Amino acid sequence: MLTQPDSLLKYLTDASDLRLPDGHFIDGAYQAARAGRTMSSEDPGRGEGFASFARGDADDVDDAVASSRKAFAFWRKTPPAERGRILARTAELIRRDSERLAIVECLDSGKPIAEARGDVSGAARTFEYYAGACDKLEGSSFPLPSNYVGFSQLEPVGVTAHIIPWNFPISTAARGMAPALAAGCTVVVKPAELTPFTALLLAELLTEAGLPAGVCNVVTGTGTEVGAPLVAHTGIDHVTFTGSVATGGHVMRACAANVTRSVMELGGKSPVVVLNDCNFDSTVANVAGAIFEHAGQICSAGSRLVIEAGIHDRFIEALGTRAEAISLGHGLRSPDMGPVSSADQRDRIIGFLDRARGRGAEFICGGQISPDTEAGKGYFIEPTIVAARPEDDELVQEEIFGPVLTVQKADDVDHALHLANCTRFGLVAGVFTSDFARAHQLARDIDAGQVYINEYFAGGIEVPFGGNKQSGFGREKGIEGLRSYCKLKSIAARID
Numbered sequence: 001m002l003t004q005p006d007s008l009l010k011y012l013t014d015a016s017d018l019r020l021p022d023g024h025f026i027d028g029a030y031q032a033a034r035a036g037r038t039m040s041s042e043d044p045g046r047g048e049g050f051a052s053f054a055r056g057d058a059d060d061v062d063d064a065v066a067s068s069r070k071a072f073a074f075w076r077k078t079p080p081a082e083r084g085r086i087l088a089r090t091a092e093l094i095r096r097d098s099e100r101l102a103i104v105e106c107l108d109s110g111k112p113i114a115e116a117r118g119d120v121s122g123a124a125r126t127f128e129y130y131a132g133a134c135d136k137l138e139g140s141s142f143p144l145p146s147n148y149v150g151f152s153q154l155e156p157v158g159v160t161a162h163i164i165p166w167n168f169p170i171s172t173a174a175r176g177m178a179p180a181l182a183a184g185c186t187v188v189v190k191p192a193e194l195t196p197f198t199a200l201l202l203a204e205l206l207t208e209a210g211l212p213a214g215v216c217n218v219v220t221g222t223g224t225e226v227g228a229p230l231v232a233h234t235g236i237d238h239v240t241f242t243g244s245v246a247t248g249g250h251v252m253r254a255c256a257a258n259v260t261r262s263v264m265e266l267g268g269k270s271p272v273v274v275l276n277d278c279n280f281d282s283t284v285a286n287v288a289g290a291i292f293e294h295a296g297q298i299c300s301a302g303s304r305l306v307i308e309a310g311i312h313d314r315f316i317e318a319l320g321t322r323a324e325a326i327s328l329g330h331g332l333r334s335p336d337m338g339p340v341s342s343a344d345q346r347d348r349i350i351g352f353l354d355r356a357r358g359r360g361a362e363f364i365c366g367g368q369i370s371p372d373t374e375a376g377k378g379y380f381i382e383p384t385i386v387a388a389r390p391e392d393d394e395l396v397q398e399e400i401f402g403p404v405l406t407v408q409k410a411d412d413v414d415h416a417l418h419l420a421n422c423t424r425f426g427l428v429a430g431v432f433t434s435d436f437a438r439a440h441q442l443a444r445d446i447d448a449g450q451v452y453i454n455e456y457f458a459g460g461i462e463v464p465f466g467g468n469k470q471s472g473f474g475r476e477k478g479i480e481g482l483r484s485y486c487k488l489k490s491i492a493a494r495i496d
Ligand code: NAD
Pocket: 163, 164, 165, 166, 167, 168, 190, 191, 192, 193, 221, 222, 223, 224, 226, 227, 228, 229, 231, 242, 243, 244, 245, 246, 247, 248, 250, 251, 264, 265, 266, 267, 268, 298, 299, 300, 399, 401, 427, 466, 467, 471, 472
Protein backbone atom coordinates (compact mmCIF):
# COMPACT_ATOMS: atom_id res chain seq x y z
CA MET A 1 0.00 0.00 0.00
CA LEU A 2 1.28 3.48 -0.82
CA THR A 3 1.99 5.80 2.08
CA GLN A 4 0.08 9.11 1.94
CA PRO A 5 2.29 12.15 1.17
CA ASP A 6 1.76 13.73 4.61
CA SER A 7 2.75 10.63 6.54
CA LEU A 8 5.89 10.35 4.44
CA LEU A 9 7.15 13.65 5.82
CA LYS A 10 7.72 12.17 9.26
CA TYR A 11 10.80 10.44 7.79
CA LEU A 12 12.40 13.87 7.45
CA THR A 13 12.77 14.05 11.21
CA ASP A 14 12.84 10.41 12.25
CA ALA A 15 13.96 7.53 10.05
CA SER A 16 14.07 4.94 12.87
CA ASP A 17 10.99 3.07 11.52
CA LEU A 18 13.01 2.23 8.42
CA ARG A 19 15.42 0.09 10.48
CA LEU A 20 18.42 1.06 8.37
CA PRO A 21 21.28 -1.43 8.59
CA ASP A 22 24.60 -0.14 9.95
CA GLY A 23 26.86 -3.11 9.15
CA HIS A 24 28.16 -4.98 6.13
CA PHE A 25 26.11 -8.03 5.14
CA ILE A 26 28.58 -10.93 5.30
CA ASP A 27 27.89 -14.64 5.73
CA GLY A 28 24.16 -14.17 6.10
CA ALA A 29 24.19 -11.47 8.81
CA TYR A 30 25.01 -7.83 9.46
CA GLN A 31 28.53 -7.30 10.79
CA ALA A 32 30.34 -4.17 11.91
CA ALA A 33 33.39 -3.13 9.90
CA ARG A 34 36.49 -4.96 11.15
CA ALA A 35 38.11 -1.62 11.98
CA GLY A 36 34.91 -0.45 13.68
CA ARG A 37 34.61 2.59 11.43
CA THR A 38 31.36 4.11 10.17
CA MET A 39 30.49 6.96 7.82
CA SER A 40 27.39 9.05 7.22
CA SER A 41 24.98 9.02 4.30
CA GLU A 42 23.42 12.33 3.29
CA ASP A 43 19.88 13.05 2.21
CA PRO A 44 20.55 15.32 -0.80
CA GLY A 45 17.04 16.78 -0.52
CA ARG A 46 18.06 18.28 2.84
CA GLY A 47 21.81 18.43 2.30
CA GLU A 48 22.50 16.74 5.62
CA GLY A 49 23.42 13.32 6.98
CA PHE A 50 20.50 11.11 7.97
CA ALA A 51 22.06 7.72 8.85
CA SER A 52 25.42 6.07 9.30
CA PHE A 53 26.76 2.86 7.83
CA ALA A 54 29.87 0.66 7.98
CA ARG A 55 33.02 2.08 6.44
CA GLY A 56 34.85 -1.00 5.23
CA ASP A 57 38.38 -1.68 4.09
CA ALA A 58 40.44 -4.45 2.50
CA ASP A 59 40.01 -6.73 5.55
CA ASP A 60 36.22 -6.65 5.19
CA VAL A 61 36.62 -7.31 1.46
CA ASP A 62 38.78 -10.37 2.27
CA ASP A 63 36.06 -11.68 4.61
CA ALA A 64 33.33 -11.17 2.01
CA VAL A 65 35.31 -12.77 -0.83
CA ALA A 66 36.29 -15.75 1.35
CA SER A 67 32.63 -16.19 2.32
CA SER A 68 31.46 -15.99 -1.32
CA ARG A 69 34.17 -18.36 -2.49
CA LYS A 70 33.19 -20.95 0.11
CA ALA A 71 29.53 -20.57 -0.82
CA PHE A 72 30.28 -20.95 -4.54
CA ALA A 73 31.23 -24.60 -3.96
CA PHE A 74 27.63 -25.48 -3.03
CA TRP A 75 25.60 -22.73 -4.76
CA ARG A 76 26.87 -23.79 -8.19
CA LYS A 77 25.55 -27.28 -7.44
CA THR A 78 22.17 -26.13 -6.10
CA PRO A 79 19.56 -27.37 -8.59
CA PRO A 80 18.63 -24.58 -11.02
CA ALA A 81 14.93 -24.91 -10.17
CA GLU A 82 15.72 -24.33 -6.48
CA ARG A 83 17.79 -21.26 -7.36
CA GLY A 84 14.78 -20.06 -9.35
CA ARG A 85 12.41 -20.56 -6.40
CA ILE A 86 14.65 -18.47 -4.12
CA LEU A 87 14.83 -15.65 -6.67
CA ALA A 88 11.06 -15.76 -7.21
CA ARG A 89 10.48 -15.53 -3.44
CA THR A 90 12.88 -12.59 -3.33
CA ALA A 91 10.76 -10.80 -5.95
CA GLU A 92 7.70 -11.34 -3.72
CA LEU A 93 9.53 -10.04 -0.64
CA ILE A 94 10.69 -6.93 -2.51
CA ARG A 95 7.04 -6.31 -3.40
CA ARG A 96 6.00 -6.90 0.22
CA ASP A 97 8.56 -4.33 1.44
CA SER A 98 8.27 -2.04 -1.56
CA GLU A 99 7.19 1.07 0.33
CA ARG A 100 9.98 0.82 2.89
CA LEU A 101 12.54 0.26 0.12
CA ALA A 102 11.19 3.20 -1.90
CA ILE A 103 11.34 5.57 1.09
CA VAL A 104 14.92 4.49 1.83
CA GLU A 105 15.88 5.00 -1.82
CA CYS A 106 14.18 8.39 -1.90
CA LEU A 107 16.01 9.63 1.23
CA ASP A 108 19.36 8.19 0.21
CA SER A 109 19.45 9.18 -3.48
CA GLY A 110 17.10 12.19 -3.47
CA LYS A 111 14.86 10.90 -6.25
CA PRO A 112 11.12 11.69 -6.09
CA ILE A 113 9.17 8.98 -4.29
CA ALA A 114 7.28 8.01 -7.47
CA GLU A 115 10.57 7.35 -9.28
CA ALA A 116 11.86 5.39 -6.28
CA ARG A 117 8.68 3.26 -6.28
CA GLY A 118 9.25 2.59 -9.98
CA ASP A 119 12.84 1.50 -9.31
CA VAL A 120 11.76 -0.88 -6.54
CA SER A 121 9.07 -2.41 -8.69
CA GLY A 122 11.67 -2.78 -11.48
CA ALA A 123 14.00 -4.57 -9.04
CA ALA A 124 11.22 -7.04 -8.14
CA ARG A 125 10.57 -7.63 -11.83
CA THR A 126 14.32 -8.24 -12.39
CA PHE A 127 14.38 -11.03 -9.77
CA GLU A 128 11.17 -12.47 -11.22
CA TYR A 129 12.60 -12.43 -14.77
CA TYR A 130 15.84 -14.18 -13.84
CA ALA A 131 14.03 -16.61 -11.52
CA GLY A 132 12.40 -18.00 -14.63
CA ALA A 133 15.71 -18.25 -16.48
CA CYS A 134 17.66 -20.42 -13.97
CA ASP A 135 16.50 -23.72 -15.45
CA LYS A 136 16.68 -22.61 -19.09
CA LEU A 137 20.43 -22.17 -19.43
CA GLU A 138 20.92 -24.60 -22.26
CA GLY A 139 24.03 -25.48 -24.21
CA SER A 140 24.07 -26.90 -27.74
CA SER A 141 25.33 -29.93 -29.62
CA PHE A 142 27.93 -29.94 -32.39
CA PRO A 143 27.58 -31.80 -35.73
CA LEU A 144 30.64 -34.09 -35.51
CA PRO A 145 31.14 -37.40 -37.36
CA SER A 146 28.91 -40.22 -36.05
CA ASN A 147 31.63 -41.75 -33.87
CA TYR A 148 31.87 -38.55 -31.80
CA VAL A 149 29.57 -36.68 -29.45
CA GLY A 150 30.11 -32.95 -29.00
CA PHE A 151 28.15 -30.55 -26.84
CA SER A 152 28.51 -27.38 -24.81
CA GLN A 153 27.30 -26.50 -21.36
CA LEU A 154 27.06 -23.22 -19.51
CA GLU A 155 28.82 -23.02 -16.18
CA PRO A 156 28.78 -20.19 -13.63
CA VAL A 157 31.86 -17.96 -13.84
CA GLY A 158 32.44 -18.05 -10.08
CA VAL A 159 32.59 -15.25 -7.51
CA THR A 160 31.38 -12.00 -9.04
CA ALA A 161 31.97 -8.44 -7.83
CA HIS A 162 29.38 -5.72 -8.47
CA ILE A 163 30.34 -2.06 -8.18
CA ILE A 164 27.23 0.09 -8.02
CA PRO A 165 26.80 3.85 -8.69
CA TRP A 166 24.58 6.22 -6.69
CA ASN A 167 22.02 7.13 -9.31
CA PHE A 168 20.03 3.84 -9.46
CA PRO A 169 21.15 1.98 -6.34
CA ILE A 170 18.49 -0.73 -6.10
CA SER A 171 17.96 -1.20 -9.84
CA THR A 172 21.65 -1.48 -10.66
CA ALA A 173 22.28 -3.85 -7.75
CA ALA A 174 19.32 -6.03 -8.81
CA ARG A 175 20.28 -6.16 -12.47
CA GLY A 176 23.72 -7.55 -11.51
CA MET A 177 22.83 -9.74 -8.53
CA ALA A 178 19.79 -11.52 -10.00
CA PRO A 179 21.39 -12.90 -13.19
CA ALA A 180 24.64 -13.76 -11.39
CA LEU A 181 22.74 -15.77 -8.75
CA ALA A 182 20.55 -17.32 -11.44
CA ALA A 183 23.64 -18.57 -13.28
CA GLY A 184 25.00 -20.17 -10.10
CA CYS A 185 27.55 -17.49 -9.24
CA THR A 186 28.02 -15.97 -5.80
CA VAL A 187 28.21 -12.19 -5.41
CA VAL A 188 30.02 -9.49 -3.49
CA VAL A 189 28.31 -6.13 -3.91
CA LYS A 190 29.90 -2.72 -3.26
CA PRO A 191 27.21 -0.02 -3.30
CA ALA A 192 28.17 3.63 -3.82
CA GLU A 193 29.15 5.43 -0.63
CA LEU A 194 26.40 8.00 -1.29
CA THR A 195 23.65 5.34 -1.40
CA PRO A 196 24.58 2.22 0.61
CA PHE A 197 21.27 1.03 2.04
CA THR A 198 19.08 -0.70 -0.53
CA ALA A 199 21.78 -3.18 -1.61
CA LEU A 200 22.08 -4.25 2.05
CA LEU A 201 18.31 -4.61 2.32
CA LEU A 202 18.25 -6.72 -0.87
CA ALA A 203 20.82 -9.09 0.65
CA GLU A 204 18.65 -9.35 3.77
CA LEU A 205 15.56 -10.17 1.68
CA LEU A 206 17.46 -12.78 -0.34
CA THR A 207 18.42 -14.46 2.92
CA GLU A 208 14.82 -14.38 4.13
CA ALA A 209 13.85 -15.95 0.79
CA GLY A 210 16.16 -18.89 1.54
CA LEU A 211 19.49 -17.88 -0.01
CA PRO A 212 22.20 -19.69 1.96
CA ALA A 213 24.72 -17.63 3.95
CA GLY A 214 27.68 -16.43 1.92
CA VAL A 215 26.05 -16.57 -1.51
CA CYS A 216 25.41 -12.82 -1.41
CA ASN A 217 27.68 -10.48 0.53
CA VAL A 218 27.59 -6.67 0.62
CA VAL A 219 30.48 -4.50 1.76
CA THR A 220 29.93 -0.76 2.17
CA GLY A 221 32.45 2.06 2.09
CA THR A 222 34.38 4.20 -0.36
CA GLY A 223 35.63 3.37 -3.83
CA THR A 224 39.24 3.60 -2.77
CA GLU A 225 38.94 1.62 0.45
CA VAL A 226 36.47 -1.08 -0.63
CA GLY A 227 35.95 -0.90 -4.43
CA ALA A 228 39.64 -0.94 -5.37
CA PRO A 229 40.65 -3.94 -3.18
CA LEU A 230 37.54 -5.82 -4.30
CA VAL A 231 38.16 -5.52 -8.06
CA ALA A 232 41.87 -6.28 -7.59
CA HIS A 233 41.16 -9.36 -5.43
CA THR A 234 42.52 -12.64 -6.78
CA GLY A 235 39.43 -14.42 -5.40
CA ILE A 236 37.14 -12.53 -7.80
CA ASP A 237 36.36 -14.15 -11.17
CA HIS A 238 34.23 -11.44 -12.76
CA VAL A 239 33.58 -7.72 -12.20
CA THR A 240 30.47 -5.84 -13.27
CA PHE A 241 31.28 -2.16 -12.94
CA THR A 242 28.73 0.60 -13.39
CA GLY A 243 30.07 4.12 -13.07
CA SER A 244 32.14 6.79 -14.74
CA VAL A 245 34.59 6.29 -17.60
CA ALA A 246 37.49 7.46 -15.43
CA THR A 247 36.83 4.95 -12.64
CA GLY A 248 36.04 2.27 -15.23
CA GLY A 249 39.59 2.74 -16.56
CA HIS A 250 41.06 2.08 -13.08
CA VAL A 251 38.86 -0.97 -12.67
CA MET A 252 39.86 -2.36 -16.08
CA ARG A 253 43.54 -1.98 -15.20
CA ALA A 254 42.96 -3.87 -11.93
CA CYS A 255 41.08 -6.61 -13.82
CA ALA A 256 43.87 -6.84 -16.40
CA ALA A 257 46.40 -7.69 -13.69
CA ASN A 258 44.50 -10.88 -12.79
CA VAL A 259 42.87 -11.42 -16.22
CA THR A 260 39.48 -11.01 -14.54
CA ARG A 261 36.44 -10.92 -16.83
CA SER A 262 34.49 -7.69 -16.76
CA VAL A 263 31.40 -5.86 -17.95
CA MET A 264 31.75 -2.08 -18.11
CA GLU A 265 28.62 0.08 -17.94
CA LEU A 266 30.02 3.58 -18.23
CA GLY A 267 28.83 7.07 -19.06
CA GLY A 268 26.77 8.53 -21.87
CA LYS A 269 25.92 11.71 -23.76
CA SER A 270 22.91 10.39 -25.53
CA PRO A 271 21.26 12.19 -28.46
CA VAL A 272 17.52 12.55 -28.87
CA VAL A 273 17.01 13.02 -32.61
CA VAL A 274 13.80 14.92 -33.39
CA LEU A 275 12.74 15.21 -37.02
CA ASN A 276 10.30 17.73 -38.53
CA ASP A 277 7.56 15.12 -38.91
CA CYS A 278 7.48 13.93 -35.27
CA ASN A 279 4.31 13.80 -33.19
CA PHE A 280 4.86 17.23 -31.61
CA ASP A 281 3.20 16.97 -28.20
CA SER A 282 4.33 13.49 -27.27
CA THR A 283 7.86 14.26 -28.46
CA VAL A 284 8.05 17.39 -26.27
CA ALA A 285 6.95 15.27 -23.28
CA ASN A 286 9.49 12.55 -24.11
CA VAL A 287 12.40 14.95 -24.56
CA ALA A 288 11.60 16.59 -21.20
CA GLY A 289 11.34 13.19 -19.48
CA ALA A 290 14.58 12.01 -21.09
CA ILE A 291 16.62 14.74 -19.40
CA PHE A 292 14.71 15.78 -16.29
CA GLU A 293 13.86 12.38 -14.82
CA HIS A 294 16.06 11.95 -11.70
CA ALA A 295 17.41 15.43 -12.41
CA GLY A 296 19.31 14.12 -15.44
CA GLN A 297 21.44 11.76 -13.32
CA ILE A 298 20.87 8.79 -15.58
CA CYS A 299 23.62 7.24 -17.69
CA SER A 300 21.12 6.96 -20.54
CA ALA A 301 19.60 10.45 -20.08
CA GLY A 302 18.81 12.16 -23.38
CA SER A 303 21.18 15.04 -22.74
CA ARG A 304 21.54 16.29 -26.34
CA LEU A 305 18.54 17.39 -28.38
CA VAL A 306 19.49 16.99 -32.05
CA ILE A 307 16.65 18.76 -33.79
CA GLU A 308 15.86 19.37 -37.45
CA ALA A 309 15.80 23.05 -38.35
CA GLY A 310 12.19 23.12 -39.64
CA ILE A 311 10.70 22.36 -36.23
CA HIS A 312 13.42 23.91 -34.06
CA ASP A 313 11.90 27.26 -32.98
CA ARG A 314 8.40 26.03 -32.16
CA PHE A 315 9.75 22.93 -30.38
CA ILE A 316 12.25 24.81 -28.22
CA GLU A 317 9.58 27.29 -27.15
CA ALA A 318 7.20 24.48 -26.10
CA LEU A 319 9.99 22.56 -24.37
CA GLY A 320 11.15 25.67 -22.47
CA THR A 321 7.59 26.31 -21.25
CA ARG A 322 7.32 22.71 -20.09
CA ALA A 323 10.69 22.82 -18.30
CA GLU A 324 9.79 26.04 -16.48
CA ALA A 325 6.66 24.39 -15.07
CA ILE A 326 8.66 21.57 -13.42
CA SER A 327 8.38 21.71 -9.62
CA LEU A 328 11.46 21.08 -7.47
CA GLY A 329 11.43 19.71 -3.97
CA HIS A 330 12.38 17.01 -1.53
CA GLY A 331 11.61 13.60 -3.01
CA LEU A 332 9.18 12.75 -0.20
CA ARG A 333 7.02 15.77 -1.16
CA SER A 334 6.41 14.21 -4.62
CA PRO A 335 7.89 17.01 -6.72
CA ASP A 336 8.36 16.72 -10.49
CA MET A 337 12.13 16.77 -9.95
CA GLY A 338 14.36 16.16 -6.93
CA PRO A 339 17.86 17.33 -6.03
CA VAL A 340 21.17 16.28 -7.49
CA SER A 341 23.04 13.76 -5.39
CA SER A 342 25.62 15.82 -3.50
CA ALA A 343 27.18 19.24 -3.04
CA ASP A 344 30.12 18.08 -5.20
CA GLN A 345 27.79 17.06 -8.00
CA ARG A 346 25.90 20.37 -7.76
CA ASP A 347 29.15 22.33 -7.94
CA ARG A 348 30.41 20.24 -10.85
CA ILE A 349 27.22 20.94 -12.83
CA ILE A 350 27.31 24.65 -12.03
CA GLY A 351 30.95 24.66 -13.21
CA PHE A 352 29.81 23.41 -16.64
CA LEU A 353 27.12 26.11 -16.78
CA ASP A 354 29.42 28.94 -15.70
CA ARG A 355 32.02 27.96 -18.27
CA ALA A 356 29.29 27.82 -20.95
CA ARG A 357 28.17 31.35 -19.99
CA GLY A 358 31.78 32.42 -20.37
CA ARG A 359 31.72 31.06 -23.94
CA GLY A 360 28.56 33.08 -24.67
CA ALA A 361 26.00 30.25 -24.44
CA GLU A 362 22.33 31.31 -24.42
CA PHE A 363 20.08 29.72 -21.77
CA ILE A 364 16.50 28.97 -22.87
CA CYS A 365 15.64 28.32 -19.22
CA GLY A 366 17.21 27.49 -15.87
CA GLY A 367 20.91 27.51 -15.23
CA GLN A 368 20.88 28.37 -11.52
CA ILE A 369 21.06 26.70 -8.13
CA SER A 370 17.60 26.65 -6.59
CA PRO A 371 17.16 25.60 -2.95
CA ASP A 372 14.03 23.64 -2.09
CA THR A 373 11.33 26.29 -1.68
CA GLU A 374 9.82 24.60 1.41
CA ALA A 375 12.94 24.02 3.46
CA GLY A 376 15.51 26.33 1.84
CA LYS A 377 18.12 23.57 1.77
CA GLY A 378 19.26 20.66 -0.38
CA TYR A 379 21.18 20.40 -3.65
CA PHE A 380 18.80 21.60 -6.34
CA ILE A 381 19.49 22.88 -9.84
CA GLU A 382 16.82 24.35 -12.11
CA PRO A 383 15.83 22.37 -15.21
CA THR A 384 18.15 23.88 -17.78
CA ILE A 385 18.09 24.07 -21.59
CA VAL A 386 21.01 25.60 -23.44
CA ALA A 387 20.37 26.92 -26.98
CA ALA A 388 22.18 25.38 -29.95
CA ARG A 389 25.88 24.82 -29.35
CA PRO A 390 28.58 23.82 -31.83
CA GLU A 391 29.69 20.22 -32.12
CA ASP A 392 32.96 20.71 -30.26
CA ASP A 393 31.40 22.56 -27.30
CA GLU A 394 32.03 21.08 -23.85
CA LEU A 395 28.26 20.91 -23.24
CA VAL A 396 27.93 18.68 -26.32
CA GLN A 397 30.93 16.46 -25.64
CA GLU A 398 31.00 15.93 -21.86
CA GLU A 399 28.62 14.03 -19.59
CA ILE A 400 27.22 16.60 -17.13
CA PHE A 401 25.01 14.17 -15.17
CA GLY A 402 22.50 16.84 -14.23
CA PRO A 403 19.27 18.45 -15.48
CA VAL A 404 20.98 20.15 -18.42
CA LEU A 405 19.86 19.67 -22.02
CA THR A 406 22.09 20.96 -24.81
CA VAL A 407 20.51 21.69 -28.18
CA GLN A 408 22.17 20.85 -31.50
CA LYS A 409 20.44 22.14 -34.63
CA ALA A 410 20.52 19.87 -37.71
CA ASP A 411 20.10 21.09 -41.31
CA ASP A 412 18.60 17.77 -42.43
CA VAL A 413 18.45 14.07 -41.53
CA ASP A 414 22.01 13.31 -42.67
CA HIS A 415 23.32 16.15 -40.56
CA ALA A 416 21.23 14.88 -37.62
CA LEU A 417 22.87 11.46 -37.98
CA HIS A 418 26.31 13.06 -38.04
CA LEU A 419 25.54 15.06 -34.88
CA ALA A 420 24.04 12.03 -33.13
CA ASN A 421 27.36 10.20 -33.58
CA CYS A 422 29.65 13.15 -32.78
CA THR A 423 30.76 12.19 -29.24
CA ARG A 424 33.03 9.52 -27.76
CA PHE A 425 30.00 7.91 -26.08
CA GLY A 426 27.59 5.37 -27.55
CA LEU A 427 25.12 4.32 -24.87
CA VAL A 428 21.61 5.06 -26.14
CA ALA A 429 19.81 7.28 -28.65
CA GLY A 430 16.21 8.37 -29.17
CA VAL A 431 14.60 8.91 -32.59
CA PHE A 432 11.31 10.76 -33.01
CA THR A 433 9.65 10.76 -36.43
CA SER A 434 6.46 9.46 -38.02
CA ASP A 435 8.45 7.99 -40.93
CA PHE A 436 9.20 4.45 -39.81
CA ALA A 437 11.70 3.67 -42.56
CA ARG A 438 13.65 6.81 -41.57
CA ALA A 439 13.51 5.80 -37.92
CA HIS A 440 14.97 2.39 -38.71
CA GLN A 441 17.64 3.84 -40.99
CA LEU A 442 18.74 6.07 -38.12
CA ALA A 443 18.55 3.16 -35.65
CA ARG A 444 20.80 1.20 -38.01
CA ASP A 445 23.35 4.00 -38.43
CA ILE A 446 23.57 5.49 -34.94
CA ASP A 447 26.45 3.96 -32.96
CA ALA A 448 24.75 3.15 -29.65
CA GLY A 449 23.99 0.07 -27.58
CA GLN A 450 20.24 0.73 -27.83
CA VAL A 451 17.92 2.99 -29.78
CA TYR A 452 14.47 4.09 -28.62
CA ILE A 453 11.98 4.96 -31.35
CA ASN A 454 9.09 7.31 -30.45
CA GLU A 455 9.34 6.56 -26.73
CA TYR A 456 12.44 7.40 -24.73
CA PHE A 457 13.41 4.68 -22.20
CA ALA A 458 11.12 2.17 -24.01
CA GLY A 459 11.64 -1.43 -22.93
CA GLY A 460 12.21 -3.30 -19.67
CA ILE A 461 14.33 -6.03 -18.13
CA GLU A 462 13.77 -8.16 -21.25
CA VAL A 463 15.85 -5.76 -23.40
CA PRO A 464 19.65 -6.03 -23.22
CA PHE A 465 21.40 -2.81 -22.19
CA GLY A 466 24.98 -1.61 -22.53
CA GLY A 467 27.32 0.75 -24.28
CA ASN A 468 29.44 1.15 -27.38
CA LYS A 469 32.56 3.30 -27.71
CA GLN A 470 33.57 4.80 -24.32
CA SER A 471 30.17 3.94 -22.84
CA GLY A 472 31.63 0.51 -22.18
CA PHE A 473 31.20 -3.09 -23.25
CA GLY A 474 29.23 -6.16 -22.32
CA ARG A 475 25.48 -6.22 -21.80
CA GLU A 476 23.21 -6.40 -18.78
CA LYS A 477 19.49 -7.24 -18.71
CA GLY A 478 17.76 -9.77 -20.91
CA ILE A 479 19.13 -13.24 -21.57
CA GLU A 480 22.27 -11.58 -22.91
CA GLY A 481 22.85 -10.22 -19.37
CA LEU A 482 22.71 -13.75 -17.99
CA ARG A 483 25.42 -14.92 -20.39
CA SER A 484 27.90 -12.51 -18.77
CA TYR A 485 27.80 -14.77 -15.71
CA CYS A 486 28.27 -18.03 -17.64
CA LYS A 487 31.35 -19.74 -19.09
CA LEU A 488 30.79 -21.95 -22.06
CA LYS A 489 32.50 -25.33 -21.85
CA SER A 490 32.79 -27.51 -24.98
CA ILE A 491 32.98 -31.28 -24.51
CA ALA A 492 33.86 -33.68 -27.34
CA ALA A 493 34.01 -37.48 -26.98
CA ARG A 494 34.95 -40.34 -29.24
CA ILE A 495 32.38 -43.09 -28.76
CA ASP A 496 33.14 -45.93 -31.24
P1 NAD B 1 31.94 6.57 -10.03
O1 NAD B 1 32.73 5.98 -11.13
O2 NAD B 1 32.49 7.72 -9.29
O3 NAD B 1 31.60 5.49 -8.93
C1 NAD B 1 30.95 4.28 -9.24
C2 NAD B 1 31.27 3.26 -8.19
O4 NAD B 1 32.65 2.94 -8.28
C3 NAD B 1 31.03 3.69 -6.74
O5 NAD B 1 30.51 2.60 -6.01
C4 NAD B 1 32.43 4.02 -6.26
O6 NAD B 1 32.58 3.89 -4.87
C5 NAD B 1 33.23 2.97 -6.98
N1 NAD B 1 34.66 3.26 -7.13
C6 NAD B 1 35.29 4.46 -7.12
N2 NAD B 1 36.61 4.29 -7.30
C7 NAD B 1 36.83 2.96 -7.44
C8 NAD B 1 37.98 2.17 -7.69
N3 NAD B 1 39.20 2.71 -7.82
N4 NAD B 1 37.82 0.84 -7.81
C9 NAD B 1 36.60 0.27 -7.72
N5 NAD B 1 35.48 0.98 -7.46
C10 NAD B 1 35.58 2.30 -7.34
O7 NAD B 1 30.54 6.88 -10.69
P2 NAD B 1 29.32 7.62 -10.01
O8 NAD B 1 29.65 9.06 -9.94
O9 NAD B 1 28.90 6.90 -8.78
O10 NAD B 1 28.15 7.35 -11.09
C11 NAD B 1 27.95 8.18 -12.15
C12 NAD B 1 28.56 7.59 -13.40
O11 NAD B 1 28.06 6.26 -13.60
C13 NAD B 1 28.16 8.34 -14.64
O12 NAD B 1 29.27 8.47 -15.49
C14 NAD B 1 27.10 7.46 -15.28
O13 NAD B 1 26.94 7.64 -16.65
C15 NAD B 1 27.60 6.11 -14.95
N6 NAD B 1 26.50 5.13 -15.01
C16 NAD B 1 26.46 4.24 -16.04
C17 NAD B 1 25.41 3.34 -16.15
C18 NAD B 1 25.33 2.35 -17.28
O14 NAD B 1 24.55 1.40 -17.17
N7 NAD B 1 26.07 2.51 -18.36
C19 NAD B 1 24.39 3.34 -15.18
C20 NAD B 1 24.47 4.27 -14.14
C21 NAD B 1 25.54 5.16 -14.06
